[in-house]
Amino acid sequence: MAIVRDYDVVIVGAGPAGMTAALYTGRAMLRTAVLERGFPGGELLNTEYLDDVPGFPKILGYELAEKFAAHAKQFGAEFFETLGVTSVTKMPDGYFHTEAENGEIFRSPAAIVTAGGTPIKLGVPGELEFAGRGVSYCAICDAAFFKQQVVAVVGGGDAAVEEADFLTRYASKVYLIHRRNEFRASKILQKHVFDNPKIEIIWDTVVEKVEGDAEHGMKGLRMHNLVNGERKILDATGLFVFIGFRPNTGVINGHFDHDVMGYVLTDNAMMTSIPGLFVAGDLRAQLTRQVTTASGDATTAAIAADKYITRFKEMQSEGTADATRGALQSSHVSAGGYT
Numbered sequence: 001m002a003i004v005r006d007y008d009v010v011i012v013g014a015g016p017a018g019m020t021a022a023l024y025t026g027r028a029m030l031r032t033a034v035l036e037r038g039f040p041g042g043e044l045l046n047t048e049y050l051d052d053v054p055g056f057p058k059i060l061g062y063e064l065a066e067k068f069a070a071h072a073k074q075f076g077a078e079f080f081e082t083l084g085v086t087s088v089t090k091m092p093d094g095y096f097h098t099e100a101e102n103g104e105i106f107r108s109p110a111a112i113v114t115a116g117g118t119p120i121k122l123g124v125p126g127e128l129e130f131a132g133r134g135v136s137y138c139a140i141c142d143a144a145f146f147k148q149q150v151v152a153v154v155g156g157g158d159a160a161v162e163e164a165d166f167l168t169r170y171a172s173k174v175y176l177i178h179r180r181n182e183f184r185a186s187k188i189l190q191k192h193v194f195d196n197p198k199i200e201i202i203w204d205t206v207v208e209k210v211e212g213d214a215e216h217g218m219k220g221l222r223m224h225n226l227v228n229g230e231r232k233i234l235d236a237t238g239l240f241v242f243i244g245f246r247p248n249t250g251v252i253n254g255h256f257d258h259d260v261m262g263y264v265l266t267d268n269a270m271m272t273s274i275p276g277l278f279v280a281g282d283l284r285a286q287l288t289r290q291v292t293t294a295s296g297d298a299t300t301a302a303i304a305a306d307k308y309i310t311r312f313k314e315m316q317s318e319g320t321a322d323a324t325r326g327a328l329q330s331s332h333v334s335a336g337g338y339t
């Protein structure tokens with residue numbers, strides 16, 4: 001028999017979204033479990049410095065992660081580290097069963113999934129070695145660290161083309177490397193790139209290796225032209241990879257509404273099409289993916305979950321047959337002022 005632990009709310013993932021949600025649910029006196037497959041921090045642990053979090057002009061990623069975790073724990077959230085979640089399932093009685101890798105089941109009326117996403121890697125030598133020391137998967141986050149430097153972007157979709165254009169605000173020169181001889185990106189974004197004198201496009205080419213050394217970080221790229229077979233080194237101190245991003249939605253058991261890219265669709269209370277299941281952060285369909293937006297989503301999700309849980313419990317004690325339906329309505333009542 002699996003061990004079943006009872007909580008008011010279970011949060012999957014302890015990145016900025018999960019830890020913000022835990023802060024708010026803990027502060028609302030909800031018995032909160034946070035299950036994290038690694039250690040608290042999420043992508044903050046892969047980020048050297050951040051300079052765009054209000055109140056912190058420059059902070060190391062891991063330091064910010066420690067502050068987020070300490071703050072959430074201060075309000076009583078229980079963190080289960082190195083304990084991955086395998087599935088989150090809504091049961092016929094309205095409770096969620098969040099199953100952990102060790103077989104334990106965390107039972108709760110509401111669940112908040114903040115499992116983030118995974119940038120698709122090139123998979124070439126040097127890429128991981130120089131991640132955060134030249135190699136990046138986020139232009140908004142890291143562009144400012146490449147002022148007056150030469151950088152390369154890999155990809156051919158909207159993200160690659162748009163971010164190459166954005167990077168020219170900082171970099172002296174941007175090479176846009178694409179494996180084919182035409183982009184998939186929308187025509188209007190392509191036009192911006194073709195018209196930008198700081199961008200040079202390298203067609204029919206793949207990156208084979210990221211070159212650098214331990215002292216200085218990334219110094220260049222070894223490229224391979226797929227048409228003429230030529231190999232050469234491009235001197236560049238930055239590489240931005242935009243070849244796709246996968247939202248980590250695999251734990252959600254059952255149908256949920258999502259967009260064409262697989263990002264979870266929610267209403268403005270961050271509730272998914274499964275009543276009582278909320279999501280926040282990088283796995284949610286939205287315009288941008290930053291620490292501040294993850295925290296903002298999570299704040300809303302936690303407050304809405306609190307309302308949902310309160311109503312769920314009231315309806316259960318009244319013996320109302322469809323607790324989920326009543327709870328669903330109450331989580332969407334707007335507060336009159338600051339909640």
Ligand SMILES: Cc1cc2nc3c(=O)[nH]c(=O)nc-3n(C[C@H](O)[C@H](O)[C@H](O)COP(=O)(O)OP(=O)(O)OC[C@H]3O[C@@H](n4cnc5c(N)ncnc54)[C@H](O)[C@@H]3O)c2cc1C
Pocket residue numbers: 012013014015016017018035036037038039040041042043044046047049050051052053083084085086114115116117119136137138140141142248251280281282283289290291292294
């Ligand atoms: C290199 C890089 C630099 C960045 N720099 C900045 C920046 O300067 N400023 C900024 O605002 N944003 C930056 N970002 C973006 C920012 O880090 C993300 O938007 C933010 O971390 C999203 O938070 P999240 O909680 O939604 O997801 P994540 O941070 O991805 O956290 C998700 C967590 O869920 C856990 N998890 C996943 N699956 C499971 C499972 N099955 N069971 C248990 N746990 C699970 C993961 O281990 C992870 O800890 C950067 C991103 C990257 C990749």
